Amino acid sequence: xxxxxxxxxxxxxxxxxxxxxxxxxxxxxxxxxxxxxxxxxxxxxxxxxxxxxxxxxxxxxxxxxxxxxxxxxxxxxxxxxxxxxxxxxxxxxxxxxxxxxxxxxxxxxxxxxxxxxxxxxxxxxxxxxxxxxxxxxxxxxxxxxxxxxxxxxxxxxxxxxxxxxxxxxxxxxxxxxxxxxxxxxxxxxxxxxxxxxxxxxxxxxxxxxxxxxxxxxxxxxxxxxxxxxxxxxxxxxxxxxxxxxxxxxxxxxxxxxxxxxxxxxxxxxxxxxxxxxxxxxxxxxxxxxxxxxxxxxxxxxxxxxxxxxxxxxxxxxxxxxxxxxxxxxxxxxxxxxxxxxxxxxxxxxxxxxx
Numbered sequence: 001x002x003x004x005x006x007x008x009x010x011x012x013x014x015x016x017x018x019x020x021x022x023x024x025x026x027x028x029x030x031x032x033x034x035x036x037x038x039x040x041x042x043x044x045x046x047x048x049x050x051x052x053x054x055x056x057x058x059x060x061x062x063x064x065x066x067x068x069x070x071x072x073x074x075x076x077x078x079x080x081x082x083x084x085x086x087x088x089x090x091x092x093x094x095x096x097x098x099x100x101x102x103x104x105x106x107x108x109x110x111x112x113x114x115x116x117x118x119x120x121x122x123x124x125x126x127x128x129x130x131x132x133x134x135x136x137x138x139x140x141x142x143x144x145x146x147x148x149x150x151x152x153x154x155x156x157x158x159x160x161x162x163x164x165x166x167x168x169x170x171x172x173x174x175x176x177x178x179x180x181x182x183x184x185x186x187x188x189x190x191x192x193x194x195x196x197x198x199x200x201x202x203x204x205x206x207x208x209x210x211x212x213x214x215x216x217x218x219x220x221x222x223x224x225x226x227x228x229x230x231x232x233x234x235x236x237x238x239x240x241x242x243x244x245x246x247x248x249x250x251x252x253x254x255x256x257x258x259x260x261x262x263x264x265x266x267x268x269x270x271x272x273x274x275x276x277x278x279x280x281x282x283x284x285x286x287x288x289x290x291x292x293x294x295x296x297x298x299x300x301x302x303x304x305x306x307x308x309x310x311x312x313x314x315x316x317x318x319x320x321x322x323x324x325x326x327x328x329x330x331x332x333x334x335x336x337x338x339x340x341x342x343x344x345x346x347x348x349x350x351x352x353x354x
Contacts, residue, residue, distance in 0.1 A: 003323060005349055006075055006104075007047040007341055008333035009035050011061045013054060018304060019251070021336040027056055029064055035338055036065040036072045042345025043353075046073025048106060048232070048331050051082070053113045059091065066099045075104040075177060075331070079112065080130055081119040085137035086156050093142060093165045096174055101166030106177040106197065107131060109185065128184040129153065135176060135192040139224075142173035170225075177230060177329070181209075190216035193227060195329050200233035200306035202280065202287045207325050230329030231322055234304040236292070237334070237344055241310050248292055248309045255298040280306065288321075290314055304333065312344075316351035 010017040015026040025031050039047055049065075051058040062074035078088060096103040109131045114120060122130070130153040137154055140147045147159045165173040178193035180186065189196045190213055198206055210229055217227055236251075238244035280293045287293060289310075296305040308315045319330065332348075334340045 002328075003352070004045050004329045005043075005352065006073070006329070006331045007035075007039055007044050008331060008337070009047040009049050009061075009065070010337060011049050011056045011058060013056060018335045019254075022338065029068075032061065032065060033068045035341060036069045038338060038341045039345070040069055040071050042342050043349045044341065044345055045071075046075060046102070046104065048075040049077060051077035051079055051108055053116050059095075062103075063095055066095065066102060071102070073102045073104050075106050077106040077108050079108050080127075080134040081112070081114050082117065083134075085134045085154050086141060086159050088134075089138045089141040090161055090163075092138075092174060093161055093163055096165040097163055101168060101171065103165070103174040104177065105174050106179070107135060107193070109180060109188075124182060124184055128180070128182075128188050131178075132188045132192055135178075135188070139173065139176070139192070179232075186213060186216060187220060189213060190227060191220045191222055192224070194224070195228045195230045197230040197232055197329070197331070198327075200231065200291065200304075200308070202283075202291055203321055203325065206231070206322060206327070210326050228329060229325075229327050230331065231319075231327045232304075232331040234295075234307040234334055235315050235319075235332045235344060235348065236307045236309045237312050237315050237340075237348055239311065241314055244310045244314070248307060249294075252292075252294050252298060255295065288318065290318055307334075312347040312351055316348055319352060 009032060010020060010026075011032065012027060015023045020026070022031060036047065049058045049062050058077055062076045065072060066074055076092070092103055092105060109127045111127075114122075133149075133151040133154045137147065137149050137156060140149065141156075141159060141161050142165050145160060147156055149156050167173065175194040176192070177195040177197050178185075178189050179197045179199070180189065196213055198209060201209075213227060213229075236244060236248050238247055280287060280296070283293070285292065285294045290308055292307040292309045295307055308318050310318075332344065334344070
């Protein structure tokens with residue numbers, strides 16, 4: 001199976017995400033379009049657009065960027081609490097139709113300020129049970145003529161979409177990416193996701209999780225094609241190994257000094273996946289060949305907590321080792337975002353495709 005390489009587009013209300021240097025018009029249509037166009041020009045398949053309450057609406061941004069590009073695939077992060085499943089299934093099918101089958105979907109179940117937009121927080125079991133129903137209804141509406149579903153959280157009666165997603169070859173609908181490291185999350189992924197997206201753990205941790213999820217897929221009676229696996233990680237690439245490590249350590253020192261505004265969200269630290277990454281620092285500042293754990297100690301949390309550091313050859317070697325474990329979807333990034341789209345697209349991607 002060929003691998004897919006995506007980037008990250010920072011649809012943020014405030015500039016400076018992870019130290020990005022774009023300030024004036026950082027979230028304008030022109031700026032974000034320049035990122036999407038650069039991704040097309042430099043070999044990337046598309047990009048993840050994150051979601052949280054208070055950001056620019058992810059689906060709206062994705063639609064605007066898709067309209068201005070020709071091959072760019074938006075990986076649209078959405079939360080079941082923001083959407084009802086039938087409404088989302090219709091919106092995503094419409095955008096998929098209009099773009100000729102370019103839509104990808106990342107289902108997010110982690111905690112957010114749910115009360116702010118009229119939702120109830122719910123405990124972990126509640127959130128993931130609701131997510132599973134959301135994914136079941138969405139997939140059925142994309143693939144079946146009429147759907148009646150009555151669950152604990154959602155219900156539809158004789159529901160149908162007049163406009164379906166693009167179905168070509170083995171593709172029946174947009175891929176459903178899903179993250180989460182808790183037991184509840186993994187059971188949902190094993191049963192309903194198309195791609196389980198991991199954050200930047202060492203090879204042994206990723207290997208163990210892949211093996212567990214494959215076994216779990218059998219236990220839960222998975223009815224879909226085999227679960228695929230992806231990796232979301234920061235790739236810190238420089239011309240030489242020595243320069244990469246010098247620059248990475250300098251950037252972490254700046255973070256530690258508090259001179260940059262890095263994302264600090266205490267809620268992330270309660271998530272099982274985030275805590276797994278933060279705990280890696282106890283094993284050492286550098287794991288495997290070049291997995292740098294120090295950023296997580298100084299505010300570099302979220303999906304980019306750990307960095308693969310080195311020359312393009314170093315980082316490509318490490319990513320190939322993840323591929324050998326079964327990872328076929330990669331979501332990479334570093335800041336400043338736009339220059340790195342071009343540089344890593346020109347230097348890193350060709351090594352991964354050879």
